[in-house]
Amino acid sequence: MISEFSGNIANAYDLTVIGGGINGVAVASEAASRGLSTLLVHSRDLASGASAPPVSLAAHNLQALSALDLFQLTNQLDEIKHLQQVAPHLIDLLPVQQLNGEMANHERPRLVQRIFKHLRNRSLSASTSSSSAGYNIVARIKPARMVISLALEAQHHGANIVTYHRVQSAERYEKHWGLTLESSQSASRTYHVNSRWIVNCSGWLANDVLEQVLKVQTRAKATAEFRTQFFFRNPLKHDPAARKIFKIRGNRLDFHVYHATDDILAFGPLKCDQEGYAECIDIQQEFLEAWNNSPELEQHARKLTGEDILYKRRGNIALIHDPCGNDDTPLTVPLLDIDNPGSKAVLMNIFGAEPILAQKTARQALDALQVFTGKKAHSERRKRALPGGDIPTSSMTDFLVQLSTAHPLLPVKLVHRLARNYGQLATRILQGVASEQDLGIHFGNMLYEREVEYLVENEWARCAEDILARRTFIYLSSDKKILLRLSEWFAERRNKKQDSATKSAEQ
Structure with missing residues (x-):
């Protein structure tokens, strides 16, 4: 049991994780499960960053296949099926439909889109009902709750999760890092910690942590892209609380609409280049027009107005400028970067974040550090349910x-x-x-x-x-x-x- 932070920070740890987003908690859980004494430090609350919206869709776009990256697509599909096994309350596999319940597959996709959909649907259809046969299947996940579940798992394995504290300064020695931690709410509360290794999971702020705190320069760089998620009142007329995904076709964009709660639907996150919360008003207007002009609307849902938009959640999504690529093609899938000067303590940076891949990214990170830590993964760990995932029923x-x-x-x-x-x-x-x-x-x-x-x-x-x-x-x-x-x-x-x-x- 935990309560408000009581200052229980040890003087030394094997591994310190900086950042309490989806990557940070996954790394902390993986490290602690391998027997490493682990500290996670986050300057705010867990799940407060862009990697942890309350709900989002996974593996529904063509990002992986846009570069013909079948390996990454397969990884995403494998992790979706794994999450369904270990945390069924955090994921729904749902058919994409029109407002009238018919499949939203009437367009003629390009070849690469057909390949993507075929692989995705073949992989996921076995986990859905027979009534969804022929539909496109998409995973609806809860990244913020995933963060909390992974943090609980990390704590179960012995990790110390410290929120509302930041790494104020760092000194790099031959065999360890000397860190000064400071309370985000009281600068007078500081702690000095030695850590053999550091994993930087600061998302789009990774460069600031590297250059201003850790005093390290790396080849890869993190960058931010504004994306906004829209939440609006549920206008459905029939069985409004039943979890569904609708595809609404606009003039420029296709909108995938899904349940956030029983009473609220959402779409996005979508890229927005405009500044401030008046940004994306053009996207909002296009969505309202697309929804209200849907041919199936009258019998199945009411029309929407701007007053139905309850909330816009804008986040800075962490992208990566690949040192082997160029600024026009930033990566979104996580990139691991080890900084090992030989005569100084080792640092790993994880650039980018993809919630459904977080646990796999963490395993890869700790496998890469195994040459230093000497700690292997436990073969049975992946089979264990996440906290809350051990429901006593079949569904x-x-x-x-x-x-x-x-x-x-x-x-x-x-x-x-x-x-x-x-x-x-x-x-x-x-x-x-x-x-x-x-x-x-x-x-x-x-x-x-x-x-x-x-x-x-x-x-x-x-x-x-x-x-x-x-x-x-x-x-x-x-x-x-x-x-x-x-x-x-x-x-x-x-x-x-x-x-x-x-x-x-x-x-």
Whole structure:
């Protein structure tokens, strides 16, 4: 169990991971599972970067085959199937359809598109229902929850996960790094740590960490690309909460629309070159026109207006300028770079991030470092479920029914949200709960004190935004009153802890 950070940082570690995005937690989990004493340091909350949106699609575009990279495509498909086995609550394999439910395969794709779709559908169709035969199959994943699950797994293996702290300075010695860590919330709180090796997983900020903190120059460079994800009110008329993926054709773009929650749909992230949150207004307008002009709209969904757009999540996606390529062709798949001057401690940099490939990237990184660490991967580790992934039923659908049956006096919508968010860990939140009164304070939008306490004690949540934006995603459909109530709860909790500490000191 964890709570607010208590300063429990050791003086020395085998490996320090800088960055708490999808790559960082995957590397920390892999390293700790191999028996390396591991520290992960992140200046903000986990899953606060661009690699961890609440929900996104995987392997749905032609990125891998645009360079005829069949190897990367196969990797993505293998990792999708693996995630379905070890964390079924974090992934859905869904057919791409039109609003009327018919398959969205009527266009005549180019040869490379047909190859991509054939390989993807052949690989994934065995995991979908027979009613999806002939449809394009796409994976809907939850990167932010993946980050938390991998961090929990890393902690289970012994890693120390330290949020809201940054590496303020570093000295490179022959056999280790000397690091000074500083609290992001109090500059007076510093810690000195020795680490034999460092893995830099800072995403699009990798260059800043390298040059300003670690004082290292490398061949590869990280760069950022603005991409925006749009969230809007669910306008579907029939079975609106059933998870689906729709393809909506615009004049310039095709939009893949998918469920973020029961009540909210999303599309993107899409590249936006304009600055500020007024950016991508042209994309938003094209989407609204495409949706409202869909021939199947009248019977299956209502029209949308700009007021239905609830939130735009903009993130700086980490791209890579390959030292063997040029600035016109940045890479998106992760690139490993080892800096080993021979007479100084080793540094590895991971440039770029692809959530579905994070665990494979971590295995490759630790395999590359094995010549220094001497630690091999455990053959059985890959077969183990991620925290929450060990559901006791054969499918998520059956698990939803089982959990709802076990708590008949709770709203079905609440039970389903908890099951989809936490998997088997939802049973810990609901342990001993018979009615809503047992859940404690109701902050609004079916967020109760029992869930908040679980997140504070077990998932590194430190403030209201951590819970609303990166654990439950209730912020997508909540008002400011929930944020205010939750912020007051955290303030009262801190005051109680301070009063308790004062009384203990006086005694």
